[in-house]
Every structure is written in structure tokens, then in C-alpha cells.
Amino acid sequence: MIYFDNPATTFPKPQCVSDEISSCIKKYCGNPGRSSHILSIKSAEKIYETRCLLGDMFGAPPENVVFTYNTTYALNIAIKSFFKPREHILISDIEHNSVIRPIASLARQNLCSYSSFCTDGDDEKILDNIKMSITDNTSMLCCTFVSNVGSRRLPIKKIGDFCKERGIFFIVDGAQGAGVFDINVKEMNIDALCIPAHKALYGPQGLGMIIFGAEKLGRSIFEGGTGVNSFETEMPDFLPERYEAGTLSTPLISGLCEALKWLKTININSIRAHEEQLYITACDLLSTNEKIILYKMNEYAGNTLMFNIQGMSSATVSSLLDKRGICTRSGFHCAPSAHKKLNTGNGGAVRIGFSVFNTQKEIFSFTEALNEIIKDKKKPI
């Protein structure tokens, strides 16, 4: 099998991830932060170690790392906790539904208004677009670090600097950027970075994080047990417990912990260089077939490559690849506005993306499979 659906979730995971999850469940999975017996402390230590690793990676103190179920939950919490009633939220025109839907929902309830800025042009042009799009009551800007459709990368540091200057709360959807690019919430003036464990951090599914740039407290979104301040009916007024109601998943967090250690030994820049080579090879090979429409950026900006075959739907192509043992993803990738910009708003596109485990040989096999599919299409029935 060849697995190229890594932008959706990386597969396989490093062996250490499943080993640690299994070990956690078998050996030390007490309830973290609820008791003080040996298993509870061991679980809490593992979770704290993971907070430290994430804090080091993204430039925040460990207590600013909040665990959630996934990036979508992280974004929902960040958006709904910090939006200001009746004020304006600015997003980009290539956002994932995990950004658009929670904000549109708030707008439908007349709790806020929102609009989008255009991501065409270079970094300065994008910044100009943002400046033109903000209003007197824009109090939040939420955008992707790099798009999950076509790898459009936004100038996050520049946007962060601008937001800081204007006192705008800045939320970044780092679903496709975390583990691929260096992200530092402090240096980039990001207020809340929302990321998944299961993509380029090579951790398990069912786990996401908010990395807060500073200890800013908004309204709590989920309420419940936290293991502290039990007599109070409000959630604690400090991080991370304010946003962590209920028992955390020690097995998943322990798996991520080992994934992060493994990533440190390899270095994300080396992984990105490897993936970039695969991306270039894929672009070169796919470009040679005139039946393949390639939607590629001028420069490598992340781990997704989109294409279509003339006269075939993306779903059909993906299905035929699957029959040849190649995993890809077709359709709209939960980002219809990004597809509109790519001119694939009607049928979507096939998306491939690479991980550290993919090889050049797999790219050749994939290209051969595509060429076969195109040849077969030409054959009379």
C-alpha cells in the first residue's frame, strides 16, 4: 500500500507511539490531576512532560498548552471563548470549515459579524488586504498557517505583528503547519495556536491542542471537573485547567509525547526537506502528462499537492487509485472557499501529501498508476 493521505492524518506512526499508548494503558494509566497515588502522579507526569515538549516546540510555557479533542475543538474553544459580542471577526478566504462554521454560527445568532480578506498576491499585498478589510470594531482575526488545499501559506508573523499593534486577538489554525514549519507563538504574536496531534506531529487521532501565546483568559466553553477549586461553580481562572474540563486522555497524550521526542531526534526541517523533494518529483512527473491538471504553488509551501484528471471526477480518480493500493483524498477537503479560489469549486480535486515515511519509489509507482488510469479511460468499452 502507498499512503499519500497524510494531510488528513499521517500514517503510519512511529513505532514508539503505539508502544507508549499500549504501555500507558497496561502500566500506568491512572487519572491525572485527580488523586495523588502513584498511577495518578505517573499519568500527570507524562502529561506535564508532553506540555513541556509542546511548549518548547511552539514557544510557550507548559501551562499555556491546553489539550482538546482535536483542532476543530481547539478552534471552537479559542473562537467562542475570546470573541467580543457584536464585534467583527476577520478570516481569510481559504479557511477550513473548522474556522468558518463556528464563526458563521455566532454570526447567525447575531453575536458577531465577520468577513474575509483576500489571500491573493505576495505577503505585503495580503497584509494590505487585511488592513483594508478590518473595521473599527474588528477584535479577532482567525486564519490558517498554511491551507489544507494547495498549500497557500500566509505571512503569519506579519499578521501577528499587525494584530498586536491593533489589539486584535489573533487565532491561527495550525493544522497543516504544526510539525512542518517552525512556529513560535511568542515571536509570531499568536494569541492562540490550534493544532492537531495526528498530522505532522505523528501523534494519535482524538487529540488537539491550543497553545496560548500569553495567559489570556476568555469565557469557559466546557465546564466540569478539573481536580482543583472544587468548591467553586466556575472553572478555574488560570491555564490550562480553565479549558480542560473532565479527564484528559493520558494514553493519547503519552503517544504524542513519544512522537514529539521522536520528531526532535529527526528534526522537522529534515523532514520538510525530504517531503519537499518528494513534492518536486511528483510535480515534475505529473506535469509530463497533459491529461493531468496540476494545481501547484510557485514555491514549496507545505505538504499538499492537488490535481485532477481531465474528464474524470476527483472521486473516481481517488477510487481507482485506491483499487491500486494508493490512498489519496478527493472532494473539497472541508474547505470549499479554498477550492473556489483554486477553480475547483465544482468537483473538488484529488489531494496527495507526504510524510517522512514516503519514498521516491512510491512517487514513481503512483505516477505509473495515474498513467494507467488515463490509458484505461481512453480504451473503448
Next chain:
Amino acid sequence: MHIMKLGIKGGDFMCVASLRSMTFAMKAKRILQEKGINAEIIKLEPHMTHNGCAYGIKFDCINLYSVQDALTKKHVNYTEILNL
């Protein structure tokens, strides 16, 4: 700040710094470990807390000033340091 002396262990008084969460108890423990100070995370007795469940770190009172200094320098706010 308060310090709680928990009692006598081998002739030494034990102190407890009360922290706002398990996360901060973990942070405090690591900071003290880096300073070569042994500390143990404990769940505080109900009479030691004001708001229900809370955690603290227990250490030898002989290290009291070093503990206060280390935690303050790293901006770890302990709600109380208690001694008995």
C-alpha cells in the same frame, strides 16, 4: 505567602507549598529538582485548602528560602506555603 510545616520527619520539619493545580505542582517539582531540592507532590488535606481540591509540593523546611526564591524567579505563584 504561607508555609505549612507538615510535621517532623526524621527530625526535620516538612513544609508544603500550596499550588493552584497539578500542572503547577509538576512545574514547581521540576524547578526544584533542577536546583537539587527534593520535592514530592501531594494532594492537600481539606483543612489546608480554601476552595476544595488542591495540590502542593512537600519539601524539607531547611530548603524553605531556596524554594521560595526558585519558585518566585520562575514566576510560579504558590497560593500558600504552610508549615505545621
